[in-house]
Amino acid sequence: MTKLFERLRGSRIGLGLAALGRPGYINLGHAEDLERRYDVDVMRTRAHAVLDRAWQGGVRYFDVARSYGRAEEFLASWLAARSIAPSQVVVGSKWGYAYTAGWKTSAETHEVKEHSLARLSQQIAESRALLGAHLDLYQIHSATPSSGVLENREVLERLFELRREGLPIGLTVTGPEQAKTVRRAFEVTVEGERVFDCVQATWNLLEPSVGPALAEAHAAGLGVIVKEPLANGRLTERNRQPRFAAKRQRLEHAARGLGVGIDAIALAAVLAEPWADVVLSGAASVEQLSSNLAASALRLDGALRRELATLAEPAEDYWQTRAALAWN
Numbered sequence: 001m002t003k004l005f006e007r008l009r010g011s012r013i014g015l016g017l018a019a020l021g022r023p024g025y026i027n028l029g030h031a032e033d034l035e036r037r038y039d040v041d042v043m044r045t046r047a048h049a050v051l052d053r054a055w056q057g058g059v060r061y062f063d064v065a066r067s068y069g070r071a072e073e074f075l076a077s078w079l080a081a082r083s084i085a086p087s088q089v090v091v092g093s094k095w096g097y098a099y100t101a102g103w104k105t106s107a108e109t110h111e112v113k114e115h116s117l118a119r120l121s122q123q124i125a126e127s128r129a130l131l132g133a134h135l136d137l138y139q140i141h142s143a144t145p146s147s148g149v150l151e152n153r154e155v156l157e158r159l160f161e162l163r164r165e166g167l168p169i170g171l172t173v174t175g176p177e178q179a180k181t182v183r184r185a186f187e188v189t190v191e192g193e194r195v196f197d198c199v200q201a202t203w204n205l206l207e208p209s210v211g212p213a214l215a216e217a218h219a220a221g222l223g224v225i226v227k228e229p230l231a232n233g234r235l236t237e238r239n240r241q242p243r244f245a246a247k248r249q250r251l252e253h254a255a256r257g258l259g260v261g262i263d264a265i266a267l268a269a270v271l272a273e274p275w276a277d278v279v280l281s282g283a284a285s286v287e288q289l290s291s292n293l294a295a296s297a298l299r300l301d302g303a304l305r306r307e308l309a310t311l312a313e314p315a316e317d318y319w320q321t322r323a324a325l326a327w328n
């Protein structure tokens with residue numbers, strides 16, 4: 001395990017605040033989860049309640065981004081209100097997307113990506129102003145082969161400088177070519193040293209294609225964070241789509257046998273992977289988080305893991321479906 005995660009003391013479920021920091025998100029039932037109540041104070045109180053439940057459940061990794069609306073601010077105000085010292089948690093944030101939704105669910109553009117040096121310089125200053133000494137990991141948000149950021153020398157050199165100053169650097173990846181981007185990240189060096197300490201990728205029962213590349217990353221000493229373990233809510237009770245019905249029945253059967261929800265089974269499948277250091281819950285409510293946390297106590301046997309492995313869909317199909325999810 002990388003030094004970065006030693007502070008977690010084996011607590012492998014983290015909390016991502018993408019669904020808690022802003023009114024709009026792509027997860028299936030986001031508007032219902034938030035009860036369509038978007039007042040900033042209401043949203044801050046909700047975020048703090050979920051953070052309290054996380055803390056009580058042993059969660060010590062928290063994941064935010066500049067583009068998650070007020071997520072960094074909500075996290076910072078909670079850390080201050082509960083007097084949680086930097087040494088007690090690990091906080092990762094991201095740069096590269098700007099939040100452009102204007103606190104609306106129906107904005108024309110919710111976020112705009114730009115992997116330039118100017119954006120990095122602006123956003124690291126903003127993240128530091130909010131998170132101060134709590135910021136432990138700074139990640140490129142959604143690197144892809146076409147984003148070109150892993151070839152942008154001025155950005156890589158600035159990231160390397162931040163790393164030399166003591167801030168671990170990561171990248172998050174997305175899309176059907178995640179594995180290619182992860183492997184490319186190992187090769188990126190400045191002055192002969194690797195730039196990246198950590199990689200965050202989407203791995204779940206429907207889209208496990210990045211698994212072998214993450215195993216290589218882990219073996220090479222990088223930290224591995226898994227995002228979207230529930231496929232944006234598609235691997236939960238909420239997914240009533242007819243084409244998911246057969247898979248859902250199989251998941252429900254396994255869940256009944258273990259006395260948990262299907263979300264806990266999907267999360268436990270990530271925890272069963274030895275290369276996964278941290279898996280992010282994206283819970284939008286205390287109830288969802290409680291259900292997600294049941295995964296920590298589950299041990300899936302070999303037969304069930306083999307059965308769950310048959311739920312995967314072709315990566316291209318998965319990412320096409322994801323791209324069509326509606327902001328709500």
Ligand SMILES: NC(=O)c1ccc[n+]([C@@H]2O[C@H](COP(=O)([O-])OP(=O)(O)OC[C@H]3O[C@@H](n4cnc5c(N)ncnc54)[C@H](OP(=O)(O)O)[C@@H]3O)[C@@H](O)[C@H]2O)c1
Pocket residue numbers: 015016017018019027028029030031033063064094141142172173174200226227228229230231232233234236237238261263280281282283284287288289291292
């Ligand atoms: N490119 C990137 O860097 C990137 C991209 C995506 C995510 N992330 C990170 O990963 C974190 C997790 O991603 P994610 O939110 O997509 O995770 P996810 O685990 O795939 O989906 C979480 C969603 O599943 C639903 N859910 C969870 N538990 C449930 C339950 N018990 N019953 C019913 N529904 C339940 C909720 O959505 P609904 O209730 O709305 O259906 C919840 O918001 C984010 O917060 C963020 O930190 C990073």
